[in-house]
Amino acid sequence: MINKVVSGADEAIRDIGDGKTIMLGGFGLCGIPENCISALVKKGVKDLICISNNAGVDDFGIGLMLKKHQVKKMISSYVGENAEFERQLLSGELEVELIPQGTLATRCMAAGYGMPAIFTPAGVGTEVAEGKEIRNFNGKDYLMEYAFDADFALVKAWKGDKAGNLVFRSTSRNFNPVMAMAGKITIAEVEELVEPGELDPDHIHTPGVYVHRIFQGSDYEKRIEQRTVRTKN
Amino acid sequence: MINKVVSGADEAIRDIGDGKTIMLGGFGLCGIPENCISALVKKGVKDLICISNNAGVDDFGIGLMLKKHQVKKMISSYVGENAEFERQLLSGELEVELIPQGTLATRCMAAGYGMPAIFTPAGVGTEVAEGKEIRNFNGKDYLMEYAFDADFALVKAWKGDKAGNLVFRSTSRNFNPVMAMAGKITIAEVEELVEPGELDPDHIHTPGVYVHRIFQGSDYEKRIEQRTVRTKN
Amino acid sequence: MLDKNGIAKRIAKEIRDGYYVNLGIGIPTLVANYIPEGINVVLQSENGLLGMGPFPFEGEEDADLINAGKQTITTLAGSSIFDSAMSFGMIRSQKIDLTILGAMEVSENGDIANWKIPGKMVKGMGGAMDLVASAKNIIVAMQHVNKAGESKLLTQCSLPLTGVNCIKKVVTELAVLDILPEGGFKLLERAPGVSVDYIKQATSGKLVVADDVPEMILD
Amino acid sequence: MLDKNGIAKRIAKEIRDGYYVNLGIGIPTLVANYIPEGINVVLQSENGLLGMGPFPFEGEEDADLINAGKQTITTLAGSSIFDSAMSFGMIRSQKIDLTILGAMEVSENGDIANWKIPGKMVKGMGGAMDLVASAKNIIVAMQHVNKAGESKLLTQCSLPLTGVNCIKKVVTELAVLDILPEGGFKLLERAPGVSVDYIKQATSGKLVVADDVPEMILD
Numbered sequence: 001m002i003n004k005v006v007s008g009a010d011e012a013i014r015d016i017g018d019g020k021t022i023m024l025g026g027f028g029l030c031g032i033p034e035n036c037i038s039a040l041v042k043k044g045v046k047d048l049i050c051i052s053n054n055a056g057v058d059d060f061g062i063g064l065m066l067k068k069h070q071v072k073k074m075i076s077s078y079v080g081e082n083a084e085f086e087r088q089l090l091s092g093e094l095e096v097e098l099i100p101q102g103t104l105a106t107r108c109m110a111a112g113y114g115m116p117a118i119f120t121p122a123g124v125g126t127e128v129a130e131g132k133e134i135r136n137f138n139g140k141d142y143l144m145e146y147a148f149d150a151d152f153a154l155v156k157a158w159k160g161d162k163a164g165n166l167v168f169r170s171t172s173r174n175f176n177p178v179m180a181m182a183g184k185i186t187i188a189e190v191e192e193l194v195e196p197g198e199l200d201p202d203h204i205h206t207p208g209v210y211v212h213r214i215f216q217g218s219d220y221e222k223r224i225e226q227r228t229v230r231t232k233n
Numbered sequence: 234m235i236n237k238v239v240s241g242a243d244e245a246i247r248d249i250g251d252g253k254t255i256m257l258g259g260f261g262l263c264g265i266p267e268n269c270i271s272a273l274v275k276k277g278v279k280d281l282i283c284i285s286n287n288a289g290v291d292d293f294g295i296g297l298m299l300k301k302h303q304v305k306k307m308i309s310s311y312v313g314e315n316a317e318f319e320r321q322l323l324s325g326e327l328e329v330e331l332i333p334q335g336t337l338a339t340r341c342m343a344a345g346y347g348m349p350a351i352f353t354p355a356g357v358g359t360e361v362a363e364g365k366e367i368r369n370f371n372g373k374d375y376l377m378e379y380a381f382d383a384d385f386a387l388v389k390a391w392k393g394d395k396a397g398n399l400v401f402r403s404t405s406r407n408f409n410p411v412m413a414m415a416g417k418i419t420i421a422e423v424e425e426l427v428e429p430g431e432l433d434p435d436h437i438h439t440p441g442v443y444v445h446r447i448f449q450g451s452d453y454e455k456r457i458e459q460r461t462v463r464t465k466n
Numbered sequence: 467m468l469d470k471n472g473i474a475k476r477i478a479k480e481i482r483d484g485y486y487v488n489l490g491i492g493i494p495t496l497v498a499n500y501i502p503e504g505i506n507v508v509l510q511s512e513n514g515l516l517g518m519g520p521f522p523f524e525g526e527e528d529a530d531l532i533n534a535g536k537q538t539i540t541t542l543a544g545s546s547i548f549d550s551a552m553s554f555g556m557i558r559s560q561k562i563d564l565t566i567l568g569a570m571e572v573s574e575n576g577d578i579a580n581w582k583i584p585g586k587m588v589k590g591m592g593g594a595m596d597l598v599a600s601a602k603n604i605i606v607a608m609q610h611v612n613k614a615g616e617s618k619l620l621t622q623c624s625l626p627l628t629g630v631n632c633i634k635k636v637v638t639e640l641a642v643l644d645i646l647p648e649g650g651f652k653l654l655e656r657a658p659g660v661s662v663d664y665i666k667q668a669t670s671g672k673l674v675v676a677d678d679v680p681e682m683i684l685d
Numbered sequence: 686m687l688d689k690n691g692i693a694k695r696i697a698k699e700i701r702d703g704y705y706v707n708l709g710i711g712i713p714t715l716v717a718n719y720i721p722e723g724i725n726v727v728l729q730s731e732n733g734l735l736g737m738g739p740f741p742f743e744g745e746e747d748a749d750l751i752n753a754g755k756q757t758i759t760t761l762a763g764s765s766i767f768d769s770a771m772s773f774g775m776i777r778s779q780k781i782d783l784t785i786l787g788a789m790e791v792s793e794n795g796d797i798a799n800w801k802i803p804g805k806m807v808k809g810m811g812g813a814m815d816l817v818a819s820a821k822n823i824i825v826a827m828q829h830v831n832k833a834g835e836s837k838l839l840t841q842c843s844l845p846l847t848g849v850n851c852i853k854k855v856v857t858e859l860a861v862l863d864i865l866p867e868g869g870f871k872l873l874e875r876a877p878g879v880s881v882d883y884i885k886q887a888t889s890g891k892l893v894v895a896d897d898v899p900e901m902i903l904d
Contacts, residue, residue: 114777
């Protein structure tokens, strides 16, 4: 098997330069590529176009990149759990394109599956439809939405092997597999990097062919955004 | 959880009537719904339109239904490992629509994902493109292909739970998950039916929401089409 | 007049055995607490889970297991996990039987506005546009009037739309109303102690009232 | 002149370290036997497997584990299994570096015909149309002439097409030829003992021959 291991986040993101379009997996703060984000902050790369369902919070996730003014544009479905985000948006420093969550996911999948465009009814009759081609199938209107074209995809998996195969844990899966398929270069950080053969082929969520670089991350904080609990009796 | 268990193949296929469009999972004889096919043969239902990658062999798989003249039309990517199939085709008893394998798979997926049509370059410039809409994206031509509309999908899984969740084993996965998503009514036969909770949620290939009826099959023959081996030393 | 839990309780009565249900944030989330005994439902969370369980016990929170509201939750026996594309795939292909969500405005032809107020910071539509565009059965849970005392049941929505012609039923603190295929809010039930006249005054869109409008039965 | 194994051996030299490769049925399958040492490749089988291993030892066949030719096979450390939609998804999105397949005819502009002979029982295109429409690099492995002695390298294909303008290279028992972007078969190498004239005679389409055409080096 092909060995795709790099030493760490710094090496993995070495060629992400200013102005690149990058996808970042995760839903809220769940399943985000923490190590890659830290490395991008450290590197100080600028003018990034970030495709990610959310934009982090003030002091975590993509919020860390926003604070350092590294993001030119966010393409997301839900943002603004984040005061700095709001400030930059209102001041015009930051551009935001809001798209329906399912459209976001499916435009990733389209890229990974080599489909240049897909049809979805989400947004028909709303401002999301403005300027888009509408097409009727079986009496129902659909918008034609294009596959994303991203230079890099940064994803976080639970386990991965040196051949790039990935396994996700629970709902931290979310956008990670579809983004892993969609990047021209896909970088995976994993909590546990294992030898090829240690992952059951039937349990692999993302086949290694989609992953170009992989490394075992460290110091995962895995912050919880809304800690909701019940008490025992 | 919702209990979707039926007593067996006869009950599962009880309402598959003459002229229905059914999908059958499997690749060659690998991962085919053996029990459902037997029940359909026993029931003697006629004029079926079968969507399946292959058409079985003379004495196994869909070949058993062909022998009893139950199939009006096959929609497949590769057929004819089967003398009776060839006879019926040449005599005009059987209609065949051949479509590229990836188009077949993706038209299933489109149905399961609520996408009325997809774009694929497969078949551009060939007779497969005849009468179809061609569209150019980024300098490359694609055919627009429609989602399948199947009354029933018959799939075979390794394990399933009573909530309809399915796990497939090795390459017997093939078309089964995409067809499971695509049937208006999806019937799953499994080698081992377990209680909800026994399957790891992270390892489920087909979520139960796509499966309407499930039963534990019996007497699986799992025939091998091309037995290729090497000898030790 | 109902409180939020009352609205949730009334909506819970719409749920049938075997339903797959997607619950939005706010009042819809409360519906889970009132699902009648003997009714089996599976809750979908659009971040990638079927079979959402209750909040975890204190100390058992798992950062990798959250719902679409980013709350820590649990799985149940029979749960399944999937990626975002499949999650919206099953929504788009109408495998979810019922969607319950909140709204800022609903119009008499079933349009809904619930994501954007011009001039205010816009957080985004999340999965709402996908849900309303595809769900076969959508119930809106909301207050009948806004904080300024204006009706939220309108002839036409004034706010940017989330979806058109998609809402089937509205449950508020005052009433249960169906949206008629030909347009108009058909008053089906009054909240306990609320008069038809009161509902008429609180409804700006076309209200269709039969001779006899029963009071809700909540238990 | 090469035998089938010779053709496979020559094609194997086109494979680079780290390639993901899809091998068609026939001669292409044999290529797996000649992959040079130190070259890591991952074989894709379009029925849903990356990392195809050798045939199983006798008695260890698994009916659930086959390749696209329906042969019993094995997995390797690092293999992954997926469904047919993902399999063709990765083909369509050009994640497979090299596709090697057989052909009945290839034309000088890169068209290929390999699935249908009018008047004969048609078995179908299987995954061939998907592969040729999407693969970024396709090598055809075939005999230079058919059983009737007619060239299979043509100006235009006479048989129904599998794909247009897609073949980059052809390796036959006689020669290695590139298909030029502007059209034409560029003769790159002769099989051991085969003359340029012999290849000229066996090639019906436009043949572009440089002054010096080296003999293949197979080892």
